[in-house]
Amino acid sequence: MQRYFVPSDQFDEKRVVITGEDARHIHKVMRMKPSDMIVCANNKGDAYLCKIDLCEDGKVLASICERLEGDPELPIRVTIAQGIPKADKFDTIVQKGTECGAAEFIPFQAERSVAIWKQDKKDKKRVRLEKISKEAAEQSHRLCIPEVRDPMNVSQLIAFGESFKNKMVAFEETAKAGAQAGFPTLLNKMKEGDHLLAVIGPEGGLTSLEAEQLQEHGFILCGLGPRILRTETAALYLLSAISYHFELLHCEVDE
Numbered sequence: 001m002q003r004y005f006v007p008s009d010q011f012d013e014k015r016v017v018i019t020g021e022d023a024r025h026i027h028k029v030m031r032m033k034p035s036d037m038i039v040c041a042n043n044k045g046d047a048y049l050c051k052i053d054l055c056e057d058g059k060v061l062a063s064i065c066e067r068l069e070g071d072p073e074l075p076i077r078v079t080i081a082q083g084i085p086k087a088d089k090f091d092t093i094v095q096k097g098t099e100c101g102a103a104e105f106i107p108f109q110a111e112r113s114v115a116i117w118k119q120d121k122k123d124k125k126r127v128r129l130e131k132i133s134k135e136a137a138e139q140s141h142r143l144c145i146p147e148v149r150d151p152m153n154v155s156q157l158i159a160f161g162e163s164f165k166n167k168m169v170a171f172e173e174t175a176k177a178g179a180q181a182g183f184p185t186l187l188n189k190m191k192e193g194d195h196l197l198a199v200i201g202p203e204g205g206l207t208s209l210e211a212e213q214l215q216e217h218g219f220i221l222c223g224l225g226p227r228i229l230r231t232e233t234a235a236l237y238l239l240s241a242i243s244y245h246f247e248l249l250h251c252e253v254d255e
Contacts, residue, residue, distance in 0.1 A: 002030060003039040003047070003138045005145055011064075016040045016050055018060040026052070026060050038062060045071070045143050072141050074101035075192040075246040079164075080235050081157055083110040083202030084117060089232045094129050098136035098146050100239035105129070106160070107151040112204040117151050126150065154210050157199065158217045166190055167197040169214050170234050171221040172205045182222035183238075187245045196242075200234045 004026070010017045018026065018040070026032050034052050040062065041047040050062035080102050082093055094105055107117060107125075117125055129148045137145045152160060161167050168186055190196065199206075199214060206214075215221055224237050 001037060001039055002026070002032075003041065003141060005043050005134055005138060006040045008042040008044055011040075011042055011048075014064055015053075016048070016062050016064060018062065019058060023056070023058055023060045027055050027057050032060075037065075039068065040064075041138075041143055043143075043145050045073075047143055071143065073143055074103070074239075074242060076190055076242065077103040077195045078239060078242060079104040079106065079195070079197045080238075081106040081108045081152070081197060081199045082235060083108045083200055083206070083231060084113040084115050084151065085202050085231050086114050090125075090129065091132055093232055093235055094132050094146070094148065095136045097235050097239060098133050098142065099140040100236055101142075101243060102146050102235070102239055103144070104147045104149065105133070106149045106157070108157060108199065108202075109151050109153050110202050111154075111207045111210055113202040115202075122151060154213055158213065161197050161217065161219065164195055164197040166194055167199075167218060168220045168222045169199045169206065169211060170201070170224050170229075170238065171211050172201075172223075172228050173208075173211070173221075180223050180226065182220050183224060183241070186220055186222065187242065192246065198235070198238055200231060200238075202231050 004018060004022045006016055006018055032052055032055055034055060036052045038050050038052065039047055040050050047068045049065045049068055051065055052060060052062045054061040078101065080097055082105060084090065084107050097105065126148055133146045133148060166186060199219065211221060224234060229237055
């Protein structure tokens with residue numbers, strides 16, 4: 001069933017109003033008609049089964065039938081500070097990271113980032129990533145769309161991290177040294193509802209100076225297993241490990 005995120009101020013107790021691109025998608029692409037069913041989420045943790053009453057090119061009206069139960073969000077809120085990679089890799093990281101449960105993305109202008117987001121283009125890039133995030137959240141049945149923040153350098157990232165109790169850096173030199181306990185130890189001390197800030201370097205990784213600066217401000221240097229991961233793989237590995245630890249590890253298993 002098609003799902004759409006609709007601003008909360010377009011809901012009332014009995015009806016939801018859909019406008020803009022989503023209304024055109026419902027009318028022109030999906031060719032829906034009155035009495036067809038859709039799911040509308042308000043980006044605040046609620047989703048509703050709705051029946052279309054009116055379907056026009058720029059406006060769709062739907063009656064709310066019931067609130068849907070269940071919460072597909074990760075039990076902890078994960079912010080990914082991703083070293084800005086080359087080409088369109090950030091698109092993939094945001095899309096797949098959203099599917100895997102990330103709550104927020106920060107483009108991190110690291111020392112070894114080949115790509116540089118210039119001031120006159122960063123707003124356009126952010127709008128593109130926000131669209132990718134929204135579409136991925138709809139596809140994966142999320143209740144909230146991950147936020148994409150403005151780019152930060154290491155000093156800004158350190159200042160941003162002051163409000164986080166749990167923060168880590170995926171550092172390949174730690175993995176090469178064979179120290180694998182940092183990430184599992186961090187997960188074991190966290191509980192549902194906690195927030196985690198995870199920093200991932202670009203191609204070539206973080207410099208030793210960047211790692212030292214982050215470590216001095218409370219970030220834990222962690223290896224992500226014994227293998228060296230590409231930058232576009234690291235966030236997905238991390239989110240998958242978090243999902244397993246908090247969502248799958250303690251599930252009852254059929255004998």
